[in-house]
Amino acid sequence: MTGSRRPLLVVGLVASLLGVCLLVAPTLGSGFTPTGVGRTAPFALGGVVVLLLAGVYFLTDVLSSSTDQGDDAETQPPETPTPERRPHYESLGESFARRLDGISWTDRREAAPTARIRLRDDLREMARRALTDSDHRSRNEIESRLDTGTWTADSDAAAFFTGDIVPELSIRQRLRSLWSPEAVFARRARHAVAALANRTTNTPVVPALREGTTPGQSPPPVSVREYWGPNDETARERRASRASDVVVAALALGGLGILTLTPSLLLLTTFGVIVAGYARVATPPTESVSVSRALDIETPAPGTEVTVTIGIENTGSETLADLRVIDGVPPGLRVTEGSPRFTTALRPGKKATFTYCVEAVPGHHAFEPMLAITRDVTGLHRRESLVEPAPTTLTCHRPRRPAAIAGHRRRTTPLPGASRSNAAGAGVEFHSVREYRRGDPLSRVHWKQRAKTGEFTTIDFDESRLTRVLVAVDTRRETYRTVGRDADTPLARASIAAAHDVSMALLDEQIPVGLVAVSPRSCWLAPQAGATHRARIRTLLTEDDAFDWTPPTADFDAEHALRVITRQTQTATQIVVVSPLLDDQAVQLVRSLDAHGYAVSVHSPFPAEESASLSAGEGYAVLMRGVRIKTLRSAGIHVRTADTLEPTRRGESS
Amino acid sequence: MPRVSAGVSLITGLGALVVIAVSIPTLVGGVLGVCLLAAGFFRQSRLLVDGGGAAFVGGLMFAGLAGMAPSLVLIAAVLTVIAWDVGRTALGIAAEVSDPSATIRIELVHAVSSIVVFTAGATIGYAVFVRTLGQGSVWALAALLAGAFALLIALGS
Numbered sequence: 057m058t059g060s061r062r063p064l065l066v067v068g069l070v071a072s073l074l075g076v077c078l079l080v081a082p083t084l085g086s087g088f089t090p091t092g093v094g095r096t097a098p099f100a101l102g103g104v105v106v107l108l109l110a111g112v113y114f115l116t117d118v119l120s121s122s123t124d125q126g127d128d129a130e131t132q133p134p135e136t137p138t139p140e141r142r143p144h145y146e147s148l149g150e151s152f153a154r155r156l157d158g159i160s161w162t163d164r165r166e167a168a169p170t171a172r173i174r175l176r177d178d179l180r181e182m183a184r185r186a187l188t189d190s191d192h193r194s195r196n197e198i199e200s201r202l203d204t205g206t207w208t209a210d211s212d213a214a215a216f217f218t219g220d221i222v223p224e225l226s227i228r229q230r231l232r233s234l235w236s237p238e239a240v241f242a243r244r245a246r247h248a249v250a251a252l253a254n255r256t257t258n259t260p261v262v263p264a265l266r267e268g269t270t271p272g273q274s275p276p277p278v279s280v281r282e283y284w285g286p287n288d289e290t291a292r293e294r295r296a297s298r299a300s301d302v303v304v305a306a307l308a309l310g311g312l313g314i315l316t317l318t319p320s321l322l323l324l325t326t327f328g329v330i331v332a333g334y335a336r337v338a339t340p341p342t343e344s345v346s347v348s349r350a351l352d353i354e355t356p357a358p359g360t361e362v363t364v365t366i367g368i369e370n371t372g373s374e375t376l377a378d379l380r381v382i383d384g385v386p387p388g389l390r391v392t393e394g395s396p397r398f399t400t401a402l403r404p405g406k407k408a409t410f411t412y413c414v415e416a417v418p419g420h421h422a423f424e425p426m427l428a429i430t431r432d433v434t435g436l437h438r439r440e441s442l443v444e445p446a447p448t449t450l451t452c453h454r455p456r457r458p459a460a461i462a463g464h465r466r467r468t469t470p471l472p473g474a475s476r477s478n479a480a481g482a483g484v485e486f487h488s489v490r491e492y493r494r495g496d497p498l499s500r501v502h503w504k505q506r507a508k509t510g511e512f513t514t515i516d517f518d519e520s521r522l523t524r525v526l527v528a529v530d531t532r533r534e535t536y537r538t539v540g541r542d543a544d545t546p547l548a549r550a551s552i553a554a555a556h557d558v559s560m561a562l563l564d565e566q567i568p569v570g571l572v573a574v575s576p577r578s579c580w581l582a583p584q585a586g587a588t589h590r591a592r593i594r595t596l597l598t599e600d601d602a603f604d605w606t607p608p609t610a611d612f613d614a615e616h617a618l619r620v621i622t623r624q625t626q627t628a629t630q631i632v633v634v635s636p637l638l639d640d641q642a643v644q645l646v647r648s649l650d651a652h653g654y655a656v657s658v659h660s661p662f663p664a665e666e667s668a669s670l671s672a673g674e675g676y677a678v679l680m681r682g683v684r685i686k687t688l689r690s691a692g693i694h695v696r697t698a699d700t701l702e703p704t705r706r707g708e709s710s
Numbered sequence: 711m712p713r714v715s716a717g718v719s720l721i722t723g724l725g726a727l728v729v730i731a732v733s734i735p736t737l738v739g740g741v742l743g744v745c746l747l748a749a750g751f752f753r754q755s756r757l758l759v760d761g762g763g764a765a766f767v768g769g770l771m772f773a774g775l776a777g778m779a780p781s782l783v784l785i786a787a788v789l790t791v792i793a794w795d796v797g798r799t800a801l802g803i804a805a806e807v808s809d810p811s812a813t814i815r816i817e818l819v820h821a822v823s824s825i826v827v828f829t830a831g832a833t834i835g836y837a838v839f840v841r842t843l844g845q846g847s848v849w850a851l852a853a854l855l856a857g858a859f860a861l862l863i864a865l866g867s
Binding site: 302 | 760763764767770771773774775777778779780783784787788791795798799802803805806807812813815816819820823824827828831832834835836838839843850851852853854855856857858859860861864
């Protein structure tokens, strides 16, 4: 107990004792009958003091609820996790939306609004490329079409390039600025991006922005682990602030009652004191539950509905009046039927069960512990704990897809494992004849030539070499983005699926395949062939941490990744980079590998629902991706795109 | 929104409104309280439910000052506290548990226990009040109240 509370304790004890004495011997009070000021002053003083106390209590209550988020003073518990949903992945269009956010009504007052100038320069460059591709006109024609605004029917889009950086506002626009936070320039930029994107993709792009940018606001926790935080404790308690609210109300009414000498208000204060006293003596619930979890299928095929059955038993000796359980559904799984939340009241020894269904998707899904929240009968004490049943995992392997695709560069012979290399040496197929050099094997000396001319010559054959392919899967944080409204599958999943297809197709041809994750979470498998290796690759792509459903938190170190690849592979190894090409770092990595002498090709999956439309932000990302693909292709690197959003409308690969 | 808790809260709120509806200020406080409670359930806002509780406290204060019988004021206060407490629980359940799961069991347990606790508290309070005032000792009541408050605050967390 702190020192400041000791006097209060003494006052409380003395006052209570006095009250009890007055009750036991009423004659003590009757002897003391003050009159005049002596009679009213104590009441006035007492009333004012109690009212002040109510104010102080109220203020500290409000302050503690707004600043302190500690365990006991906590009033508003954070939102409980929503494990039935997938983690919140960033939408593809969010970076563009953030960029537009940088343009506001206020930066029009700057002398040189840099955000606006840079956006217009970038979009103009993009427009030049996009119009060159789609219209097949000369550069001068395109420039003049952009300057006059005849390139599009959308007046807002045309005005983005023809109008001022800080447009003069009409009266209507001024009125609109009163309630709309979006600047005219930003609106024109959206329209321009949509008009450009519509020229290059078949999926319709609308000028609206779907992405909400809420800077500084982290999304509510999805998984139970995320909600619980990194601490090791398995239980924590909170006390609701309801009791202190009652104390404030009772103090205020009591103060008024003393001031005005109203008996009924004093009665309400008595009631408040008793309620607050009960809240103080009420004990938090002792939690003793044991839980079990069972899946009806543990290794289902993708798309199967798996039923999860949860059993909860009260193993303690007290009744649990209010028990709420939230099961730790793994991040990748989505609940399709029922709910992983359950509430009940349980008497000692009783057991309750509930079920829900999840849809199996490829991956190794380990269930997280359950969150159990118990309250006492009045709901004043809240205790939450992590309850861990026996570890449950759901492993779902990808099926073999019949359409095999090989992403590597086709320069091998169809013979199993053999490639006709440029190197000359031992082999069976004739390559060339050259001068004899000391050390050449006698079997390759051209003896007929020697007999005819007397000179020693050596025959070279095509040397058979095994092609090795390394599949590099891009699963950096930047690839965990979604396309389309309400999409909850990140693009990285498409890359992982494509990597699976590519490596299986190569292994079918007996070509040794290795695997590396382009991610801060490392995963490396040296190129090999064979059934065991096939199983190893499938297991890694399903279960390894690098191909998880939750995005990595660490930053990607491109130099380190490059070092790992160059140290462990020979330059004869071909590298297939599987990446959605969502940022320039991916392009940089491909070009660095190319510069190191590897034969690099890129496989870029980019799935999007065909019927859905894209937002302006997503349209911008698709345009940028088209630019990146073009850059790589012009550098002589094969890029194979497999998607419905084919950015260049050309063949499958160049 | 959990229907049982919200229903119990609104019904007890209406009960409190009926009990204290003796003058214009108390009627305003009560009606405002019920409206804010309903709005709080509709918008799922804790602030609105708390505001409803505060409006009821205002109504109770006017009722007390207007010289209403202490027993009636106490009944209204009990109904108010039940309405507010059960309402807050309804919001807590709505936030922690999504709609489809069955919450009737814990709602009923809480509503019943809340009614029992507050009624018992009010009975004890009324007994103390009658006993002390019956002996004509406002001093004893004041001393006891002051002592209890000081002890509560001193022994609190």
